[in-house]
Amino acid sequence: MKLSEYFPVWDQLTEAQQNMLEHSAVYREIPKGTLLHNGELDCLGMILVESGRLRAYIVSEEGKEITIYRLLSRDICLFSASCMMKNIQFEVTVEAETEAAVRIIPPSAFRGVMEESAAMANYMNELMAGRLSDVVWLMEQVMWKSFDSRLAAFLLEESALEESDVLKITQEKIADHLGTAREVVTRMLRYFQGEGAVKLSRGTIEILDRKKLEATAR
Amino acid sequence: MKLSEYFPVWDQLTEAQQNMLEHSAVYREIPKGTLLHNGELDCLGMILVESGRLRAYIVSEEGKEITIYRLLSRDICLFSASCMMKNIQFEVTVEAETEAAVRIIPPSAFRGVMEESAAMANYMNELMAGRLSDVVWLMEQVMWKSFDSRLAAFLLEESALEESDVLKITQEKIADHLGTAREVVTRMLRYFQGEGAVKLSRGTIEILDRKKLEATAR
Numbered sequence: 001m002k003l004s005e006y007f008p009v010w011d012q013l014t015e016a017q018q019n020m021l022e023h024s025a026v027y028r029e030i031p032k033g034t035l036l037h038n039g040e041l042d043c044l045g046m047i048l049v050e051s052g053r054l055r056a057y058i059v060s061e062e063g064k065e066i067t068i069y070r071l072l073s074r075d076i077c078l079f080s081a082s083c084m085m086k087n088i089q090f091e092v093t094v095e096a097e098t099e100a101a102v103r104i105i106p107p108s109a110f111r112g113v114m115e116e117s118a119a120m121a122n123y124m125n126e127l128m129a130g131r132l133s134d135v136v137w138l139m140e141q142v143m144w145k146s147f148d149s150r151l152a153a154f155l156l157e158e159s160a161l162e163e164s165d166v167l168k169i170t171q172e173k174i175a176d177h178l179g180t181a182r183e184v185v186t187r188m189l190r191y192f193q194g195e196g197a198v199k200l201s202r203g204t205i206e207i208l209d210r211k212k213l214e215a216t217a218r
Numbered sequence: 219m220k221l222s223e224y225f226p227v228w229d230q231l232t233e234a235q236q237n238m239l240e241h242s243a244v245y246r247e248i249p250k251g252t253l254l255h256n257g258e259l260d261c262l263g264m265i266l267v268e269s270g271r272l273r274a275y276i277v278s279e280e281g282k283e284i285t286i287y288r289l290l291s292r293d294i295c296l297f298s299a300s301c302m303m304k305n306i307q308f309e310v311t312v313e314a315e316t317e318a319a320v321r322i323i324p325p326s327a328f329r330g331v332m333e334e335s336a337a338m339a340n341y342m343n344e345l346m347a348g349r350l351s352d353v354v355w356l357m358e359q360v361m362w363k364s365f366d367s368r369l370a371a372f373l374l375e376e377s378a379l380e381e382s383d384v385l386k387i388t389q390e391k392i393a394d395h396l397g398t399a400r401e402v403v404t405r406m407l408r409y410f411q412g413e414g415a416v417k418l419s420r421g422t423i424e425i426l427d428r429k430k431l432e433a434t435a436r
Contacts, residue, residue: 058354058357058358060358060361060362064361064362066357066361068354085343085344085347086344086347087344087345087347087348087351088347088350088351089348089351089355090351090354090355090358114336114340115336115337115340116336117336118332118333118334118335118336118338118339119333120336121336121339121340121342121343122332122333122339124339124343125303125339125342125343125346126303126304126305127305128343128346128347128350129303129304129305129306129346130305130307131350132306132346132349132350132353133305133306133307133308135350135353135354135357136276136286136308136353137307137308138357139276139284139353139356139357139360140276140278140308142357142360142361143278143282143284143360143397144278144282144397179361179362
């Protein structure tokens with residue numbers, strides 16, 4: 001995939017800037033489960049996702065997790081370059097949720113272009129605003145939606161991402177995504193099963209009644 | 219207050235850009251309680267706070283509120299210019315929590331400078347990153363902190379803002395700030411009173427034992 005496909009402002013960069021980005025970008029294939037970034041690792045740079053899926057999440061002092069967002073093909077991960085962003089005061093962890101292929105632009109190269117190009121800096125603004133909107137949306141969910149609708153929405157999202165009605169995901173993992181305890185997930189899944197919306201078996205959750213889940217998610 | 223005091227990148231602007239901002243900025247005094255911005259009003263522009271205090275908050279469909287952050291003297295409100303920011307998909311409301319004096323730079327003038335100046339665009343990035351950090355912090359509070367520590371932290375913050383141990387704030391208002399119901403606030407305040415940390419009387423909350431509140435907030 002060309003870099004110009006990631007950056008709609010590509011044509012507003014000088015040839016020197018385009019070359020700088022092209023030549024510094026490193027291609028990497030990443031096994032599932034790899035931690036690409038967390039607060040304590042080095043500042044990797046901008047990650048451009050070619051294929052696969054990354055997950056950005058935060059972790060509480062007690063080790064509870066909540067997923068902030070997922071990154072798919074054509075998405076750009078800003079926070080893996082948080083050393084470039086003044087004022088990012090939270091620690092985000094980015095992991096490869098599936099096997100993934102990415103291109104990484106090192107901080108030094110990207111910083112140079114951002115400092116010179118108002119177009120690129122404004123595009124980064126747009127990206128950041130998008131992430132901020134995601135986090136505000138998530139906070140609204142957490143504060144104001146009851147857990148049944150969050151869980152139903154999560155199962156539907158997961159099914160769309162995996163393109164399957166049979167989800168191979170543990171209840172532990174779902175609890176991590178939603179920032180809650182496994183017991184809470186188990187109880188609600190059993191309730192969904194009782195309603196005929198899903199069928200639970202060891203290690204999988206099958207969606208039986210999509211309409212019912214959609215109604216709950218709303 | 220000079221505009222250069224708000225923008226650390228002031229010296230990196232051209233004289234034309236500086237003049238553009240200076241001449242377009244409008245001074246306004248704002249009575250307490252004024253709504254400066256909400257999703258449905260016009261796009262006011264960048265608000266630079268000279269004195270007083272603004273509050274940015276979101277509102278749920280059922281009318282519940284939660285404060286995202288407060289803006290004090292020297293702060294810049296980005297979201298009142300959300301028409302300038304692509305990808306801001308949430309509706310934030312900004313109100314004057316006290317009487318306030320502000321300068322407002324209209325969107326057209328600000329957008330022009332931001333599109334030309336990489337320095338300004340990068341500074342806006344920093345501001346946005348700061349807001350994003352605030353929201354993530356808040357989400358962590360909401361998800362992982364128990365309500366007693368959130369309330370204690372709120373009372374201490376309020377006391378610092380008002381520079382007083384006697385807070386003139388209703389329990390209803392506190393509930394709005396913290397995104398909960400008044401009954402929940404009342405119950406916890408009574409518990410704090412029982413512990414000797416505060417004294418409640420009609421319309422005021424007096425902080426008696428700051429150390430105890432600090433210990434709870436941690």
